[in-house]
Amino acid sequence: MGNSDHFTPVEKSFLNDSLRNNKVNVPYIVVDNFPNLGMLTAFRFLEWVSKNPKGVISLPTGKTPEYFIFWTKHILENWDKENIIELRKKHHLVFNEKPSLADLHFVQIDEFYPIDSSQVNSFYHYVNKYYIEGLGLKPENALLINCKEIPLASGKSIQEIFPDNKVNLELRYREAQNPLEELQQESIFLIDNWCSEYEQKIRKLGGIGFFLGGIGPDGHIAFNIKGSDPYSTTRLTSTNFETQAVAAGDLGGIEISRERLVITIGLETITYNKNAVAIIFAAGEAKAPMVKDALELPPSNLYPASVLTHLPNGRFYLTSGAASLLKDSVDEYYHSGDWSQEKTDKAIMSLTEKLNKYAEHITLDDLRADQYTRLIPDLNENTVQSVIDSIKNKIQKGTARLGNEIFYHTGPHHDDISLGLLPYIHYQSRDETNISHYSVLTSGFTAxxxxxxxxxxxxxxxxxxxxxxxxxxxxxxxxxxxxxxxxxxxxxxxxxxxxxxxxxxxxxxxxxxxxxxxxxxxxxxxxxxxxxxxxxxxxxxxxxxxxNPAPKIQTLKGMIREYEEELVWAHFGVRTKNVHHLRLGFYTGAIFTEKPNRERDVIPILQQLRDINPTVISLAFDPEGSGPDTHYKVLQAIAEAVREWGKEKDLSQLKIWGYRNVWYQFHAADVTHIFPVSLNAMNTMDESFTNSYLSQVEASFPSYRYNGKFSSLSIQTWVEQLQAVQLVLGKPYFYDNESPRLRATHGLLFFKEMNVEEFLRSARELEKSTEGVL
Known part of the structure; x- marks a missing residue:
C-alpha cells in the first residue's frame, strides 16, 4: 500500500489501516466494491480540481468510469445537501466553495481508427456526452480525437481513402502498389503527423495534470498494449487479441475490432508532467493478475501500467478482488480474523502449487518453512490430511443425489447458466422428482x-x-x-x-x-x-x-437469444414453459446500463419466486463486478427479491447456489461443492452450446482469455480446476477410485452453497454502496 504520509486527506479517509506495507512499485488503495471505487475516484478528482481549477485532465471511456461519473455529478449537484455534507466531511472534502470544472482543459485519451465521430460507439461521442456536456466542461478547452477532422491525402474522406475501414500500416515501410495504396500511404503519414501535433499540444499545456485510466486484460493503459515503449507518445497503432476482444462489444464483434487500429496517447504522454496525479482503477478478481504484475514485478514494457512508477503521485485504486493477489492482501487474509478450515485449505493448496508437490509428500518441515502454512493453528502431521478430507467432502457433497427439489436457475445473460452449471444440472435432472426452471433475466440482444x-x-x-x-x-x-x-x-x-x-x-x-x-x-x-x-x-x-438498434429490433435480437436458450434446455427434455425470459428493464444496451429499481426489475423476480416456490436458487455470484456489469446488477435485483420474499414466508431451508463461469472463477477453498466432470459431460455441454447458441458459435464477443467459443473456455477452466485439486488428492484418487464417476473425471466444476442470510450479507454491502437504489 505504501507509506500513508504520501496520501492526500481524501485518500487517507479510504485507507484500510490493517493492510501491511509490503514493497510495491506504486502506492494503492483498496475498497470493497465497484461503486465505492467510483466514489473514491470522484472524491480524489474533486480534491485535485479544488487546487487546480485550470488544470489539464484526461479521463477514461468505457464501462469502468460509470460510478466515477455518477459520484462526481452527484456530489457537485448535491453539494450543500445534508447527506452529501456529511459524506464530504467523512472523506475530508471540505472547502468553502464548491469546485468548478468549467475552466479545466480536457485531453481525450484514445479512439478507434477509422470511426465516424458521430457514432454513439465512438469515444469522441462518449467524451462529449459524459465529460464535456455531462460535467460542464468548455468545448474550446478540449483536445479531442475527431477522426473526420484528421486530414487525409488530397482532402478526401475516410471512406474514399479506406473504403473497407482497413488501414495497412505496412505502407509505412513498403512501396505502394497502386493509386489507392499511394493515397493510403500518404494519408497514414498525415495521420502520423497529426498525432505528433496532438502530442505537442498536450505538452504546450504542461502535460496532463490528472490522468485516470483503467487497466486492460493484457495490462494496457489507454491503448498502450503489452510491449509498449515507456517512452511512447501519441500515435496510430494496432492492438492485440486481448484488447480486440474487449473492444468487440463497442464495435459490434471481434471481426470488426480485429481490423481497427487505434489512436492513443503514449506512456510518456501520461508521465510527461512529473507532478501529475495518475490513477489506474480496477475492479474484480479478473484484473488481479494484471494488477499484481504492474505493482510487484520489476517495471517493464510487459506491464505498461508500471510506468506510473515514474510519478510520485501515481496511484492504483482497487477493489478487494482486483487486489486479491497482492502480497499485502494475501497477508491480510491470513493474519486477520479467525482462522478457518478455508484458510488451511487455501494455504496448503497454494503451497502444493509453489512447490509443485503433491499434498501427500508435503512434510511438517515444509509447512513450518512457509510463511502462511506456519500460521495454521496446532500444526501437526494430520494438518495436510485435514485438507485432503475437506476437498473429498466437497466432492461428496457435489456428487450427492438430490430429490424432490424445485430448482430456479438464473442467469444474467443467455448461456451463463449452461456455462456455469450444466454438467451438474444434467446430473440432478435425472431424478424425475426434481423440477427445474431456467430464468434469464436480461434480453441479451447486444450479443x-x-x-x-x-x-x-x-x-x-x-x-x-x-x-x-x-x-x-x-x-x-x-x-x-x-x-x-x-x-x-x-x-x-x-x-x-x-x-x-x-x-x-x-x-x-x-x-x-x-x-x-x-x-x-x-x-x-x-x-x-x-x-x-x-x-x-x-x-x-x-x-x-x-x-444500438431501435427498441423493437432490440427485442427481436433478444428473442433470438431466448430461442437459443430454449434449445439448450430442450436437449434435456425441458419444455419452453419452464424457460423464462424476464427482459428486466434496466438492460438497455446503453454504455451504462441503468441501476435496477424495485417496480421494474425486482417485482418480476419476486413474482416468479412466488409462482415457482423454489427450494434452490442458482445465480451468477459476482458481488464485485469481475465480469460484465449486468452480473452484479442482476445480483442486486435477485437479492432484493429474495429479501422481499423472506417477509412473506420462512426461507430458512432455501439454498442459494453461487456459480461462476468464463469471466471469473472460484478457488477450491472458497466453495462448498465440487462436481466431477467427465469427457462425456464436457462433450454434452460443448455440443449443446454449439448446436443451440447459434449467434455465439463464431465467437464475435469472445473472452480475452480465449479466441474461441465460451464452451471451450468453460471446459478449459474445469480442466485447470482439476489440476489444482489433483495436487491435493493425487491423480490415483481419480483414475483408481472405486467410483466409475470419479474414474471418469477430467475436469471439476465448483460452486458455493449459501443460506439466505449468507447470500444477503454478501449482497448487502453492494446495495449500501449504491445508496439504496432499489
Missing part, C-alpha cells in the same frame, strides 16, 4: 450481431416466398395461431440436429422468427410480414456496426 440477424432474416424471407412456412396458411395464424406450438419450433430444430439436415434446422429458426415478427409488429397478412422483414433488413444494412 446478436447485425450480420447474424440479416442472415436469419434473409433465410426467413426466402422460406416464406417458397411457401415453406406452411403455418402462414392457417386461417387463424395472424390472430392467435402465431402464439401456439413454440415447443414444435424447438423440436423441429433438434430433430434435424439428429438427422443432420441443415436446411430444416434453418427452417425451424425461421418458423420462430416469423412468430416473433408477427407478435412484435402485430402483423395481419403474409404481405405485411414480407414487407416488414425487408424493412428490417434495410434498417440494419443502413446501421453502423455496434449501433
Amino acid at each position: 446478436v450481431t447485425n450480420k447474424f440477424l440479416i442472415k436469419i432474416l434473409n433465410d426467413t424471407l426466402s422460406f416464406i416466398k417458397k411457401g415453406d412456412i406452411e403455418m402462414l396458411q392457417y386461417p387463424d395464424f395472424f390472430e392467435i395461431g402465431y402464439k401456439n406450438k413454440k415447443d414444435k419450433d424447438v423440436y423441429h430444430y433438434l430433430i434435424n440436429i439428429a438427422s443432420g439436415n441443415a436446411d430444416e434446422k434453418s427452417r425451424a429458426v425461421s418458423h420462430r422468427m416469423v412468430r416473433n415478427i408477427v407478435e412484435l409488429w402485430s402483423l395481419k397478412t403474409q404481405q405485411e410480414l414480407e414487407e416488414k422483414i425487408s424493412e428490417i433488413i434495410n434498417v440494419i444494412n443502413s446501421s453502423y456496426d455496434g449501433q
Whole structure:
C-alpha cells in the first residue's frame, strides 16, 4: 500500500489501516466494491480540481468510469445537501466553495481508427456526452480525437481513402502498389503527423495534470498494449487479441475490432508532467493478475501500467478482488480474523502449487518453512490430511443425489447458466422428482450481431416466398395461431440436429422468427410480414456496426437469444414453459446500463419466486463486478427479491447456489461443492452450446482469455480446476477410485452453497454502496 504520509486527506479517509506495507512499485488503495471505487475516484478528482481549477485532465471511456461519473455529478449537484455534507466531511472534502470544472482543459485519451465521430460507439461521442456536456466542461478547452477532422491525402474522406475501414500500416515501410495504396500511404503519414501535433499540444499545456485510466486484460493503459515503449507518445497503432476482444462489444464483434487500429496517447504522454496525479482503477478478481504484475514485478514494457512508477503521485485504486493477489492482501487474509478450515485449505493448496508437490509428500518441515502454512493453528502431521478430507467432502457433497427439489436457475445473460452449471444440472435432472426452471433475466440482444440477424432474416424471407412456412396458411395464424406450438419450433430444430439436415434446422429458426415478427409488429397478412422483414433488413444494412438498434429490433435480437436458450434446455427434455425470459428493464444496451429499481426489475423476480416456490436458487455470484456489469446488477435485483420474499414466508431451508463461469472463477477453498466432470459431460455441454447458441458459435464477443467459443473456455477452466485439486488428492484418487464417476473425471466444476442470510450479507454491502437504489 505504501507509506500513508504520501496520501492526500481524501485518500487517507479510504485507507484500510490493517493492510501491511509490503514493497510495491506504486502506492494503492483498496475498497470493497465497484461503486465505492467510483466514489473514491470522484472524491480524489474533486480534491485535485479544488487546487487546480485550470488544470489539464484526461479521463477514461468505457464501462469502468460509470460510478466515477455518477459520484462526481452527484456530489457537485448535491453539494450543500445534508447527506452529501456529511459524506464530504467523512472523506475530508471540505472547502468553502464548491469546485468548478468549467475552466479545466480536457485531453481525450484514445479512439478507434477509422470511426465516424458521430457514432454513439465512438469515444469522441462518449467524451462529449459524459465529460464535456455531462460535467460542464468548455468545448474550446478540449483536445479531442475527431477522426473526420484528421486530414487525409488530397482532402478526401475516410471512406474514399479506406473504403473497407482497413488501414495497412505496412505502407509505412513498403512501396505502394497502386493509386489507392499511394493515397493510403500518404494519408497514414498525415495521420502520423497529426498525432505528433496532438502530442505537442498536450505538452504546450504542461502535460496532463490528472490522468485516470483503467487497466486492460493484457495490462494496457489507454491503448498502450503489452510491449509498449515507456517512452511512447501519441500515435496510430494496432492492438492485440486481448484488447480486440474487449473492444468487440463497442464495435459490434471481434471481426470488426480485429481490423481497427487505434489512436492513443503514449506512456510518456501520461508521465510527461512529473507532478501529475495518475490513477489506474480496477475492479474484480479478473484484473488481479494484471494488477499484481504492474505493482510487484520489476517495471517493464510487459506491464505498461508500471510506468506510473515514474510519478510520485501515481496511484492504483482497487477493489478487494482486483487486489486479491497482492502480497499485502494475501497477508491480510491470513493474519486477520479467525482462522478457518478455508484458510488451511487455501494455504496448503497454494503451497502444493509453489512447490509443485503433491499434498501427500508435503512434510511438517515444509509447512513450518512457509510463511502462511506456519500460521495454521496446532500444526501437526494430520494438518495436510485435514485438507485432503475437506476437498473429498466437497466432492461428496457435489456428487450427492438430490430429490424432490424445485430448482430456479438464473442467469444474467443467455448461456451463463449452461456455462456455469450444466454438467451438474444434467446430473440432478435425472431424478424425475426434481423440477427445474431456467430464468434469464436480461434480453441479451447486444450479443446478436447485425450480420447474424440479416442472415436469419434473409433465410426467413426466402422460406416464406417458397411457401415453406406452411403455418402462414392457417386461417387463424395472424390472430392467435402465431402464439401456439413454440415447443414444435424447438423440436423441429433438434430433430434435424439428429438427422443432420441443415436446411430444416434453418427452417425451424425461421418458423420462430416469423412468430416473433408477427407478435412484435402485430402483423395481419403474409404481405405485411414480407414487407416488414425487408424493412428490417434495410434498417440494419443502413446501421453502423455496434449501433444500438431501435427498441423493437432490440427485442427481436433478444428473442433470438431466448430461442437459443430454449434449445439448450430442450436437449434435456425441458419444455419452453419452464424457460423464462424476464427482459428486466434496466438492460438497455446503453454504455451504462441503468441501476435496477424495485417496480421494474425486482417485482418480476419476486413474482416468479412466488409462482415457482423454489427450494434452490442458482445465480451468477459476482458481488464485485469481475465480469460484465449486468452480473452484479442482476445480483442486486435477485437479492432484493429474495429479501422481499423472506417477509412473506420462512426461507430458512432455501439454498442459494453461487456459480461462476468464463469471466471469473472460484478457488477450491472458497466453495462448498465440487462436481466431477467427465469427457462425456464436457462433450454434452460443448455440443449443446454449439448446436443451440447459434449467434455465439463464431465467437464475435469472445473472452480475452480465449479466441474461441465460451464452451471451450468453460471446459478449459474445469480442466485447470482439476489440476489444482489433483495436487491435493493425487491423480490415483481419480483414475483408481472405486467410483466409475470419479474414474471418469477430467475436469471439476465448483460452486458455493449459501443460506439466505449468507447470500444477503454478501449482497448487502453492494446495495449500501449504491445508496439504496432499489
